[in-house]
Amino acid sequence: MSRPTSGTLHHIELWVPDLDHALTSLGWLLEALGYTLTQSWDNGRSWHLGPTYLVLEQSRALTADRHDRCRPGLNHLAFHVEDDSTVERLATDAANHGWHLLFPDRHPHAGGERHYAAYLENDDGFEVELVAITSPQRK
Secondary structure, eight states, X not given: OOOOOTTSOOXXXXXXXXXXXXXXXXXXXXXXXXXXXXXXXXXXXXXXXXXXXEEEEOOTTOOOSSOOTTSSSOXXXXXXXXXXXXXXXXXXXXXXXXXXXXXXXXXXXXXXXXXXXXXXXXXXXXXXXXXXXXXXXXX
């Protein structure tokens, strides 16, 4: 594990309404992005990438059965990916793992002409943004 830089995220914990759904969509995505599954328990899982980890947990204390990205709180997670072809490959593969493309009429430039990204939402209402580190506009 690399040494963290002060101010970087230590971890993110997402409470999910259905752990099996979350493993199919978010678990698949984390592993596709290079995260490694490091902990597993009845109601959750944890994945690491460098010094940061992400937890998915189905807590008994949940007060809703779906995430609403338009309410106060977390809107989405954004991940760097290597390039535009990786964005496209992941966006295509994501459809087989419970994700659908948001803003398809503006894809891959929903964030602006110089921003190459896929915006995806899963069946539980979580949004992720996959942002190309290098793209034809930024080379």
